[in-house]
Amino acid sequence: MDVVVKKSKGLIGEIEIPSDKSISHRAILFSLLMKEGTYYIKNFSNGEDCLSSLNAVKLFGVDAQFIGKNDLKVIVPAQLKSPAQPVYCGNSGTTMRLLAGILCAKGFEVVLEGDLSLSNRPMKRVIEPLNQMGANVSSLNNNDKAPIVIKPSSHLKGIIYNSKLASAQVKSCVLLCGMQIENSASITKFIEPFSSRDHTERLIEFLNGDINVNNNEITIKGGQKLTPKDIAIPGDVSSAAFFIAAALIVPNSHIKIKNINLNSTRRGIIDVFLRMGAKIEIINQHVVSNEEVCDVIVKSSKLKGTIVEKEEIPKLIDEIPILCVTALFADGKTIIKDAQDLKNKETDRIIATYKNLSQMGGKITPTDDGFIIEGGQKELQGNVSLECYHDHRIAMSSYVCGLMCQNAITIKEFEWVNISFPAFLSLFNTIKQKEHKNVNK
Ligand code: S3P
Secondary structure, eight states, rough: OEEEEOOOOOOOOOOOOOOOHHHHHHHGGGGGGGSSEEEESSOOSSHHHHHHHHHHHHHHTTTEESSSSEEEEEEOOOOOOOOOSSSTTTOOOHHHHHHHHTTSSSOOOEEOOOOOOOGOOOOHHHHHHHTTTOOEEETTTSSSSSSEEEESSSSSOEEEOSSSSHHHHHHHHHHHHHHHOOOTEEEEEEOSSSOOHHHHHHHOOOOOOEEETTOOOOOOOOOOBOOOOEEEEOOHHHHHHHHHHHHHHHHEEEEEEEEOOHHHHHHHHHHHHHHHHHHHEEEEEEETTTTTEEEEEEEOOOOBEEEGGGGGGGGGGGGGGHHHHHTTTBBEEEEEOOOOOGGGSOOOOHHHHHHHHHHTTOOOETTTTEEEEOEEEEEEEEOOOOOOOHHHHHHHHHHHHTTTEEEEEEETGGGGGGGGGGTTTHHHHBBBBBBBOOOOO
């Protein structure tokens, strides 16, 4: 599906963003780690990635059904069963990497497969620590990529893993394997260079698991099963980021976004926007299912460039493409460093972001580990037809940039947004103004 994006006259209104993708994955995948019982998930993501996790757990005998549009009833059986077929993880790295850790300790032989993009993403980062723990995990084609084969192992042991990567997927994979090691005296410790998103740790704690977090060192005991408990999932700050950025850069905008997750490991994009001078007000902060939630009010703002590096990167890794869009319209230069893992996302996001923004007329230079962006632009030329490289976030970032182009742009295969945000276009249409209104006095 091609989508044509025209220059925006302003964004005004109040919206609610769909469910957090990372928490949705965990809320359903953790059914494979629970005692027998029933629980409800309120506001589960209907993006294709989370449906991959939902379909995966069903293959093991978990009964999970939608009751209403976004709520799930999940029945965890006393015994899981071995799946009769390979587990298809679609486009979802989180499904594959978390499942790898969960399944190592189950005593089944399982194959995890993915689509073309997922089959090209690195899996050594999970295969290596799991095998150090005594698991039997390998890449079917011996290339450290999917499909991954997991065979039963009777000698799992806890390890101390000093990770070079600050990756929540790798951290979760190791911890989820470690908590199932039969011997409850076994300890698994994961040390990360910088804190990555901590939804796994929060949800384990919420479901009565025993986990200890000491800055970047997370320790978990073996022999644990989680307790089925109802989980309410807030809106996704990574999805909200497209609306926040759009309201900041499109003149005459004023929006309110309700119910988004803003825990300290996910709020990097908000902190960077605030540092750039953004008019963002955070209100109504409260805690739901051990996650911090809030509403935000955003107004068009005069922004200035910034430098983003090191420990800030894991806190906004998925928001870097939309940060690049925003930086084009900030005064001065923005430099993004230490983000080389962008090359390993759904596509190489350094190349894809550079190609699309520069084709629209943005002054952006790709580097080995990020970008240099020359800001100060009032609008871009546009008048181009863009690929989204099978990447939902490249599609949505390009769309927001299109709102600031003098001439309309076309984005091809826009249906890739369905991976995380099927309602993206309809939600934008509710806040787009048909004529100029000056709201930003
Ligand atoms: C995720 C972690 C991040 C992020 C991905 C979701 C998660 O990946 O990019 O979209 O839910 O754990 P890494 O952990 O590989 O950085």
